[in-house]
Amino acid sequence: MAKVEVPEGLWMRCRGCGKMVFRKVFEEALHVCPECGLHYRVNARTRVDQLIDPNTFEEFNAGLVSTDPLKWVDEKPYQDRLRDNRDRSGATEAVITGRAYIKGRAVILAVMDPTFMMGSMGSVVGEKITSAIERATDQNLPLVIVTCSGGARMQEGLVSLLQMAKTSAALARHDDHGGLYITVMTDPTTAGVAASFAFLGDIILAEPGAMIGFAGPRVIWNTVKEELPEGFQTAEFMLERGFVDRIVPRKDLRTEIGRLIDYAGK
């Protein structure tokens, strides 16, 4: 599954430009290559730290665990896969949610985690996102969701698919209450997550180079034998086609979110 993208050590070779980069510099640049600007995937905890005012995070629903509704077994039982992912990533599930401050503005924040089953959405992710949306609605706070996901989680079958409807329904209520919702699309935002809460932001931001789309290149090739053009399904492409409001480098996200809240928040 999601590989640890940054090898351990003092120096690392950027997979974008191939240059040797001093690791500390890379981390200070928020896991962005200082040479070529490639935005690496980051786990949810790191992302939260990068995004919020220090020590302002108050987490919700941290202990939710899937009950494995389908009793799914492929090469190994889903329960084992979940445990392995928990052990390896240190996260309990593919999203963390909570209340925090960004540049002094209170927000409800959800951050998806590419290191936990590729950020896929099962019932726990659906529940945590929905519950975060409801809190934002009830507390009159702006909602910020950092999306990063391969889509609905196959191992929970239709339960996963219905999380798309559930999160979207909560966003309908948030919208009815006049609540602000900012999406930050990061690499990758695809399939069932793209086709639900990710594309429902009042304002949609995306990180440079992020892959954004519905069907993956392989599915498209297998089904209709179409080859995707170069640069297809990137944040830049989506901006050009009118589906993303702004592309924002990681270092500017805090400032951008802050000023958008000043424009549109209550």
Next chain:
Amino acid sequence: MAASALQKVNPNMESKTVPPAPASNGGNGGAAFLEFEKPISQLYRNIEELQADQARTNRDHSKEIADQRELLMAMYKKIYCHLSPWETVQVARHPKRPLFPDYIRLMVKDFCELHGDRNFRDDRAIVTGFGRIDRQKVMIIGHSKGRDTKERLENHFGMAHPEGYRKALAKMKLAAKFRLPVVCLIDTAGAYPGVGAEERGIAQAIAVNLLEMARLPTPIVCVVVGEGGSGGALGIGVGDRIAMLEHAWYSVISPEGCAAILWKSSEYAAKASETLRLTSRDLKKLSLIDDVIREPMGGAHRDPEAAVAAVGHYVSETLRDLKRVKIDTLLKRRYRKLRDMASFHEDATSPAATGATTRTRRRTRTPATTPAASDAGRAPAALVAAAHADTARAASLGV
């Protein structure tokens, strides 16, 4: 025609009549019988031969024919009451299964098609329009796969582009404006996966439909009549009542897609279809759908008129119930219903939970295990069930 078909519907589908033999080799490349239906096709052949012999030689075979018919009925029951998930998928894809135009012809009176999304073009993969079902005015929306090759290509095999979903939404809003309920008939392998769909924002189109359908101020009834392929199905699949025809399937991913990911080959589709729990029976058990509509013995393709009539009956009865509910209440219940779609518990012992929450209450929200938990939201379902005691009993498939 349509109205009489509805009145005639026999809610107890356990009829004694043998389904008519399918047109043998009827230009469909021998698709009249599926692989697992071989024993059935043999029995039909026996009956045909006996009848032919009787006609030719004047010998009386009536008793043998009757015996063969009885065997045939038993064989139908044996096979169709225990379809494996993979066999169900094949029935759902049967080339003779009723398609959207059949529903329009047999179930809807005075259909008035409305084309186009007012933006890009008219997507033939989703058809929308006004119509009357059992004298009730509705907006009917459905995937249309196409019957012959030309139509299939025009309709992209029922795989809709963004403009299809946007057309559907535009017509739903039109319906809501004039207080007409919406009926969605779902039958798609999935949303169209291609360059055009991606660049016109297929993900965004589906997302917007999910949000808007959740708050559309008019009753919505959705029936998966064939294939319920992932986001492409869900894009017109949010509503107050979700039903499935008995041998339809509905899943987060197609069995082939799942097999390709898990076992690196679509040859494991049969295995994947077991794992995915995509049959109406399983999904009803998991409380992920409200009702199962019983198909005629031998599947909808053996008797399309009876299958369509059963769907028509379900839709009209359900609409009658939903129309009695105040819109505010309806929308609250619709939200509650979606909100309850979950399967998790709170694990206070998990490492990341320490300090974050001190709650130790174990909360399992698998609806199947807590039927009473959502009484308020489910009350209308119970009403429907009572109204259709027969359908509901038939639907429980306790075979």
